[in-house]
Amino acid sequence: MVRDLRCVELAASLESDNPIVLLDVRESREFEICAIEGAIHIPLGELAGRLDELDANRPVAVLCHHGIRSRHGGMLLEANGFKDVFNVTGGIDVWALEIAPDMPRYDW
Numbered sequence: 001m002v003r004d005l006r007c008v009e010l011a012a013s014l015e016s017d018n019p020i021v022l023l024d025v026r027e028s029r030e031f032e033i034c035a036i037e038g039a040i041h042i043p044l045g046e047l048a049g050r051l052d053e054l055d056a057n058r059p060v061a062v063l064c065h066h067g068i069r070s071r072h073g074g075m076l077l078e079a080n081g082f083k084d085v086f087n088v089t090g091g092i093d094v095w096a097l098e099i100a101p102d103m104p105r106y107d108w
Helices: 007-014 028-033 068-079 091-098
Strands: 003-005 021-024 060-063 085-088
Touching: 003 007, 007 060, 007 091, 060 068, 060 091, 068 085, 085 091
Parallel strands: 003 085, 021 060, 060 085
Antiparallel strands: none
């Protein structure tokens, strides 16, 4: 089952010596507006065909705008053998509010 990961927990992991893999499943036009440094960008519609770009043995946090597409992406990862999968609660919108207040936001 895809577990939830709060933005503050993601931030702590990304600053650690062994950071979680961050997968951003938003569309390219969204990713161009704002992104978290180091994120792997694979739009949700392309994810099934690009699973080989990810390591199934590492924990993965999946991110989208608000947390809906990322949950679907996480379920797809789990269905394909990924064991340690997290959905970033609230997505990049909450990340911008709680962690990076200078980050551009969008509402569409």
